Amino acid sequence: SDEDGDNLSACSLEPPEPSLANPTATKAKAKPCPAAGPPPAPKRGGVANGALAPKAKPKTGARPKVSAVPKEERPAPPLFDQWLACLKFVTGWNDQSQHTADEVRDALREHLTDEGIDHTQSVAQLTATVVPLLLDVRSIDAKVLKSLSVDVLRSLKVVQVSILRIVTFEHCRDQQAKERLKVQRLGRKKVPLRPGGDRSQSYTKPYLSADISALAKVVSHFRFDRVFSQGLHQLILSIRRQKRPGAS
Secondary structure (H helix, E strand, C coil): CHHHHHHCCCCCCCCCCCCCCCCCCCCCCCCCCCCCCCCCCCCCCCEECCEECCCCCCCCCCCCCCCCCCCCCCCCCCHHHHHHHHHHHHHHCCCCCCCCHHHHHHHHHHHHHHCCCCCHHHHHHHHHHHHHHHHCHHHHHHHHHHHCCHHHHHCCCHHHHHHHHHHHHHHHHHHHHHHHHHHHHHCCCCCCCCCCCCCCCCCCCCCCCCCHHHHHHHHHHCCCCHHHHHHHHHHHHHHHHCCCCCCC
C-alpha cells in the first residue's frame, strides 16, 4: 500500500517481502536515490572531509634592529685603593720563579677584578707598571740598594720593599723616556725599551707615585716610621738626579 511504501527507505534497493495480507505481492521497482549534492563547505576552524583546515600563519615583517646601549663605565677608583691592591699583589708574588709577561698580566688582572678594580684605564695603567716591574725585579732591586742608605735598608719590611720597587720602577722609567726623547732629538742611537715594556701604548710617566698625597697616605696607612719616609724621599731625589749613560 502507499502507507507501507512510505515506511520504506528512500534509498532501499531490495524489493518488498510478500506479507500474509498480500501473498501475491510482486517485485517493486526500486526508487532512485536522490542525487548527491556538492560536499558542504568547511566551516572556519572546523573539519571538512575528516581533515582539519590549515590555519593561516600571521604575516610578520622583519623587526628593526635595536642598537645596544653602551654600558656606562664607573669612575676610576681612588688611587689609594689602587695602591693597596698593587701592594697586595707585588708582596705576594713569587719573584724567585720565572714567568712570562702573559702569565703575570693574567694573574694581575684577575687579582684586580677580585679587588673590585675593573676601570679600563686604571687596569691598563696598573698593568703597564706591575708587569714589566716583576719581569725586571732584579734590576729594580739593585737600584733600590744603590739609592738608599744602610740605616734604611737594615729596617725594611716586606711591604716597604714593594713600595720602593714600584716607586723606583716608575721614576726610572720616566727618566729613561726623557733620555730617549732627548737622544731622538739629537739624532743619536735610540735607547731600547725595558724588558716587558708595552710598545703599543707609551705608559712612561709615573702613575701610582705621581700623586705625592696618595703616596703619603699609603705610608701613613701602614704607620711606617720616619726613617722610611725620609728614605723614600731620598730615593726619589736620587733617581731624578741620576744621569743615564751617554747623556750629556
